[in-house]
Amino acid sequence: MRAIKKLPRILNAKIVKQFTVSVVFNNGETRLIDFTKVFDQLDIDKHPVAYKLRNPTIFKKFTLENHTLSWKNIIQEIPWGDSFRKVPFEIGADILYSFSKPTAQNQLLQIGKLIRRERLAAGLTQNDLAKRSGTTAGYISRLENDKSDIEIHTLQKVVENGLQKKLEVNFL
Secondary structure: OOOOOOOOOEEEEEEEEEEEEEEEOOOOOOOOEEEHOOOOOOOHHHHHOOHHOHHHHHHHHOOOEEOEEEEEEEEEEEEEOEEEEEEEEEEEEHHHHHHEEEOHHHHOOHHHHHHHHHHOOOOOOHHHHHHHHHHOOOHHHHHHHOOOOOOHHHHOOOOOOOHOOOOOOOOO
């Protein structure tokens, strides 16, 4: 049986600089897309419609449609049966994800790495931490390798019971 690959979807997007966009993907990652690099790699200057994106006024008018970026101010014609259909210009979320880079904020949210660092600093094995926090060594391994999500109450058990630290969550 083949594994089903999840396609990236954009949940939120905003401009942080002229052609740099901060994007939150459905995997929880916040990533930056430098569209000057996208434009160069996709060679949009040769595309009769997309080259308009080089204009900052036109570029900044993107909207989020169907979990990808769409420019309703740039209309293109696509084949539709025996005729053509006019649709807004879009760049797929999968392409945008491939051109994006993780933000510093993402580095802070890698809980698995934090758990591993604190476990090693405390001189604990994965088994030790699992026993203290009421989980299994396999679960601790999956957490540390970012192969498993964690619920907040489980994180609290791992941090407070297992690592004997205080868990603090802030929304800034």
